[in-house]
Amino acid sequence: AGAGVRAGVALNYLIWKDEAGAELYINTPDPDENKRLFDRLIVERDSIEQDFGERLIWDRMDEKKASRVRYLIQQGGLDDGEESWPAIQEAMVSSMDRLARAVLPRLGRIDI
Secondary structure (H helix, E strand, C coil), rough: EEECCCCCCCEEEEEECCCCCEEEEEEECCCCHHHHHHHHCCCCHHHHHHHHCCEEECCCCCCCCEEEEEEEEECCCCHCHHHHHHHHHHHHHHHHHHHHHHHHHHHCCCCC
C-alpha cells in the first residue's frame, strides 16, 4: 500500500515459506530520486533504528531502480503451520507500525 507521504513510496508486508517482515519500498518513476531518498534516510539510520527498536536491513539496490528498508521477523513464515500464523501476523503488524512511525515522519520532511 502507498505510504501516503510521497508518491512512489510504499509500505509492504512480506511473507514467504520460512520468513516474514515489513518494508519501506522506494520506487518512484525516477531512479535517481529513489537513490536520493534512500541516501537521505540512511544518514539518519541510527536514530531511525533507535525509534524502531531494532536494526533494519538497508538495501540501496544500486543495480535496480528501487531501494528498500526492511525488517524480517523471527517468528517464521507460511510453512510454519496455521497454528503459528496468528503470532506471525501480530509480529508483522507490530513491525509495520514501528517502521511507519520511525520512517514516515522523516520521509515527509525530505525535499528532493
